[in-house]
Amino acid sequence: MRRRVVGFAGLAAFVGVGVAAVLGRPASEPVDVLPTVVGGLVAAGALAVQLRFSRTTTATDAARPRLVNRRQFLVTTGAVAAVAAGTGAGGVVLGRTNAVGDRSRAGVRLPAPADPAPVRPAGVETGTTGVSRFVTANRDFYRVDTALTVPQIDARTWRLTVRGDVDRPATYTLDDLLRRPLRERDITLNCVSNEVGGPYVGTARWLGVPLAPLLREAGVRAGADQLVSRSTDGMTIGTPLDAVFDGRDAMLVVGMNGEPLPLEHGFPVRLLVPGLYGYVGACKWLKELEVTRFDAFDAYWVKRGWSARAPVKAASRIDTPKPLMPVAPGPVQVAGVAWAQRRGISAVEVSVDSGQWQPARLADGPSPDTWRQWAYRWDATPGLHTIRVRATDGRGAVQPEARADTFPDGATGWHTISVTVPG
Template sequence: MGAPTTTDTPGSAPQAAQARIPAGVAMLVGLLGVAAALAAGHLVAAFIDPNASPFLAVGNAAIDLTPPALKEFAVAAFGTADKLVLLTGMAVFLLLVACAAGALSRRSPIPGTVLAVVLGGAAVAAVYSRSDLGQLASLAPLASLVAGVMTFRRLHAAALRAQEAGNGPRGAGSRGLERRAFLRGSVGVAAGAGIAGLAGQLIGTRVDVEGSRAAVTRRLAKYRDPTTVPGADFAQDGTPTYLTKNENFYRIDTALSVPRLRAEDWSLRIHGMVDRELTLTFDDVMDMDLITRTVTMTCVSDEVGGPYISTAQFTGVLLRDLLAKVGVHPGADQVFSTSTDGYTAGSPIEAITDPGRNAMLAVGMNGEALPPEHGFPARLVVPGLYGYVSATKWVTDIELTTFAAKTQYWVPRGYSEKAPIKTESRIDSPRGRSSVPAGKVVVAGIAWAQTKGIAKVELQMDGGPWQEADLAAQPTKEAWRMWRRSYDLRPGTHTVVVRATDATGYTQTVDVADAVPDGATGLHSVVFTTA
């Protein structure tokens, strides 16, 4: 016997079973609720701070909470597309949650409402936890929460009325009217969410960054690096060019959305263990004695033989000159820098003040203003240190302090406080698993030991003796050095290994180490075939 669908009692009419929204319609209600929530939050954030947008705030919180091992995996697997992968994953997750919220709410809106409140609460917490966002920024996720819950409940009620109307005394006619009302509401929500989201994007990006950059580039036109000389690369044999174009310069940072600052609105505060605090405008910096130097930057996430190393001409003011203006107290050992998006880095003060290296507050890159993704209007560049302790982009605050008093962003996540770049080398040509014609084969690549310089590069072909490579010119010890060596090879499979020796006499270690806590080590090798 099947379960009864009505309950009969003596003297009463049969009671219809509780109406239930079709699964597809219920999931549509969930999707529209999430869309309304995201659009409302994005629009409100545009008037406060783009990073207050709930979607971005939760994404930034996810980055902050990512364990180092997972972060290294993401960089290794996805490279500079890691942020796109994160955002895509979040979008898919929200899509699934929206569908689940709808599917669980076919009879009652309570399950979907609970899920919406949980997600909204997470967004509020994510925004509130950001050091770069004020309390006013919480209005964005709150607006998102209210819009999402109200939209979900209103559309759910409309869908439920349409379903109940078909079971009422007026039958199909009444149901058609209610369905059309639901469809009109759904279309209105979809259109409204699209308009609100687009408006939020347009308002949030209204800052004329490119106009500001163009003005700065004109002011930087006269600065070039006098140390750049011909013969500094073997690009014709497969090495990179000595200078990396701005658009090809590697980018690894924690910013989901690139901060949009005009030079006219930027300022830098220098404070802490100093005799006198100093606040600089961009014009103040441009009126100082600017220098241009060629510097190779390296990411600590770079694996042996990896791509996260680039070289550019940076223009700026020496940081030791800025510190001289404020008068650093004895005992200060850390230059603690903060980005406009809340990222922090801590550089050893001895590296900043070292007269043998050109640590700078940079405002230019390869003869033009810094690109937005590389820190416009200003960033730090400290030769010889991995970027996570030395290369703060969009820098707005420098505090003179101690390593005991303040902890930078990556240290609690398993990385070292101090991170001098290690002497390393890489084979660029031939590529691994490639096939080249037998006969004369040129093996070429790069080596680096910033602030020390490269004295020798050696190659080992097919397990034979180590043999020295030819070195390109070395205009500065703060940049990489190119090398090459020719071989006469017969057809077959070959393995070549490289090692570098810096100017102090240190030869890079054969010991293999991961990037965490202070940079990968080991010798790069390439297997290729000749035919």
């Protein structure tokens, strides 16, 4: 009896987690939980049959080789086979869906940019081992979203609609966008959920359609102040319209580091607005742009208490040495990256054991919209040491010391690590 209760309780908990995960998606509807519930019911039936079969064993049966009742055997194995078949069919369907996305992406040919990225200075990297490269490889670029599975989109049938408070609504195919003059830029993107010293930040060379001219063609009406982007999986992101029209490189991105957008990073088209956290300026798997007002619509994360306007805060990170890592006595390179999109980084300083702040050597920065590497030579002595870093942005504002959580508009504070130097 106890085994039966435990078995069904575990199964119910498993199904409950699945239902919660499905309903947590932005575009979920009650009907979306049916596959999870049906799978749970089938599994429960198989478990019930198995438990009933196990109870037919008597004390006498236990003393001799077990002879399985043929009917019970067929029922049990049939139920298990049904579950396996359902799971296998789901895997086949998912595999075919993935193949559609991969084939579609493989067929996209990106034109050369009409406005190529400026040539990177020779000194964009300090040459320090262990520091994040200036350009983050696509395979290493962070991914933060609510999609349980990566949306698979056929670029041939994909459409982007521009509507709302505009005089001339429009619909675009991917080919329409690729025929427009494309812009290429190095831009650092980071997630608002990135904690102090966290990994959710990276820099890529993006290729895309400048957004401001496209919206001007649509005729944005007076009074509109928000651009709502919608993804194919139902995510909504609200971007301040003034961030689109103030001269920054806001784009509808089609390429990343010289290739079509990877599926997990928004293929075929994503939004990218430099200087804003991703949840207000970087919608992936884009399908619609709606011009509206902040007082008329709250985007997905704003409904959950996050700030509607979220400019990126200055931040710095120590990449090497790693926290609690043993460090040999003598010269040690303390190094990392710092960023403050739209303002740039003008200085980075390092303090050891709460001592005076010392200037770090800065790598060249090709744009205020990219991070900068930095390095500091520290003469390590035996003992346990604390190392802190802080940055100053291009407007002279020093990164604040006070620690703040990521909620509701991004973390603040100095990244601090401890290292041990053997005696």
